[in-house]
Amino acid sequence: MRTVDLIQRKRDGEELAPEEIEHLVEGYTRGDIPDYQMSAFLMAVFFSGMSDREVSRLTECMLRSGETVNLSNVAGVKVDKHSTGGVGDKTSFIVAPLAAAAGVIVPMMSGRSLGHTGGTLDKLESIPGFRTNLTSEEVEKQLSQHGLCFIGQTEKLAPADRKLYALRDVTATVESIPLISSSIMSKKLAEGVDALVLDVKVGSGAFMKKQVDARRLAQTMVGIGRRMDKKVQALITDMNQPLGYAIGNALEIMEASQTLQNAGPADLTKLSIELAARMIHLGKKAATLEEARRTAEKHLVDGSAYRKLKQVVTAQGGNAQALDKFELLPNATGMREITSPRGGYVTSIDAEDIGTASNMIGAGRDKKEDPIDPAVGIILEVKTGEKVDAGSVLCRLYYTKEDHVEEAADMVEDAFRISAQKPDERELILEVVG
Ligand code: URA
Numbered sequence: 001m002r003t004v005d006l007i008q009r010k011r012d013g014e015e016l017a018p019e020e021i022e023h024l025v026e027g028y029t030r031g032d033i034p035d036y037q038m039s040a041f042l043m044a045v046f047f048s049g050m051s052d053r054e055v056s057r058l059t060e061c062m063l064r065s066g067e068t069v070n071l072s073n074v075a076g077v078k079v080d081k082h083s084t085g086g087v088g089d090k091t092s093f094i095v096a097p098l099a100a101a102a103g104v105i106v107p108m109m110s111g112r113s114l115g116h117t118g119g120t121l122d123k124l125e126s127i128p129g130f131r132t133n134l135t136s137e138e139v140e141k142q143l144s145q146h147g148l149c150f151i152g153q154t155e156k157l158a159p160a161d162r163k164l165y166a167l168r169d170v171t172a173t174v175e176s177i178p179l180i181s182s183s184i185m186s187k188k189l190a191e192g193v194d195a196l197v198l199d200v201k202v203g204s205g206a207f208m209k210k211q212v213d214a215r216r217l218a219q220t221m222v223g224i225g226r227r228m229d230k231k232v233q234a235l236i237t238d239m240n241q242p243l244g245y246a247i248g249n250a251l252e253i254m255e256a257s258q259t260l261q262n263a264g265p266a267d268l269t270k271l272s273i274e275l276a277a278r279m280i281h282l283g284k285k286a287a288t289l290e291e292a293r294r295t296a297e298k299h300l301v302d303g304s305a306y307r308k309l310k311q312v313v314t315a316q317g318g319n320a321q322a323l324d325k326f327e328l329l330p331n332a333t334g335m336r337e338i339t340s341p342r343g344g345y346v347t348s349i350d351a352e353d354i355g356t357a358s359n360m361i362g363a364g365r366d367k368k369e370d371p372i373d374p375a376v377g378i379i380l381e382v383k384t385g386e387k388v389d390a391g392s393v394l395c396r397l398y399y400t401k402e403d404h405v406e407e408a409a410d411m412v413e414d415a416f417r418i419s420a421q422k423p424d425e426r427e428l429i430l431e432v433v434g
Helices: 003-011 018-030 035-048 052-063 092-101 120-124 136-146 159-169 177-190 211-227 249-260 266-282 289-301 304-315 351-360 405-415
Strands: 079-083 106-110 148-152 195-202 231-238 334-339 344-349 377-380 393-399 416-419 429-433
Touching (some): 018 159, 035 159, 035 177, 092 106, 092 120, 092 249, 106 120, 120 249, 136 148, 148 304, 195 266, 211 429, 231 266, 249 266, 249 304, 289 304, 405 416
Parallel strands (some): 079 106, 106 148
Antiparallel strands (some): 231 429, 344 416
8 A cells, every 4th residue: 555645535525444544643643654645644634524434434443542441440430521622711620520420430631721721730730749740540449539630642542643743733734623523523533532522612712613523523523422332412512712711721710619609600500500511411320401400500510510529629739728718729820801992792702812922921832842921811801792991991901920921911802892782692512513
């Protein structure tokens, strides 16, 4: 089998056979296929797409390129949640304990910040002492004891994806539905879950800017899961403005903590309940979705999910007191207010610009090795649809170094659109797939 022939056939829109996909993934992971050939193949996929059969085979090959997590010693249905990435998305810290408090086993495996979006691991590590590099024995023990753990993806999990993602990042081939789907699903299925709830974001702060693309992404991932005998459900949710009010690592932990104490923003609470309900339902802890919603609400209101998060933070070496006493979390030293230039209604808040501005002051990273500043970020004072006066505060930037504050402040100011006309209300949860 010649790699050049496979590139050519994909370029011409043909479907490749399972063993041909295997040749490409295995050959590239071993180092037999050079970057220039794989780059050409990825670009061919970008333009020609892939059939369901091809995308499933690609996912399977990437999944099998490394170790898979064996959770067969842990009793119960294992369910995880994955978000395709948004700004201010801290639902993992709320959803996972809500589902675990209902008896679902949640091996939550997460990543670090990517582009303008934040990473769950970075946010968790703003809690003093919190450890995400658990051994497999620790994962098993913690899941058996608490039903929940937060871990990072190890180097050994789906190494083909790691290598391919790095290549896609520098060859302008990230935004391809078959490539994103297989990348996400290979990692999620390698972690040994029985079911998965996906939060596919759409809008200015998401990978997918159009609902039609988000739907195709969701359908592709649900299809991959189904063909591998896993239950997968996807919500398509709005990311045209940040979720909640807080953007930045420690700031998001604070907001998640408030939300688990039933004092969080309405949008964040609503989405978290819905995602948790789907996990509880797929995890067979409720007979109907309606019952699962009531269960999730109960665990939010009675504080049991909040207590679950604290137990897990303690079990992973973190100082759980920091979830009550925010002064124990990293705190910024400087603050800058952004005010409205005129009175009117907030018609949009560009989530990507807010995420980028937050990264500029240190909340995210440009390169994989860059350090992040856990203390910094942005707190919105208003959301889309609210009325503001000239001079009223739109948001506050929290920083520890002056370096890029001016630039970030300009970007944030431009992210807000204020107009005389009240905008139509937007739905947060747009569609369910699967
Ligand atoms: N997240 C992933 O893990 N992979 C992609 O390709 C895009 C987002």
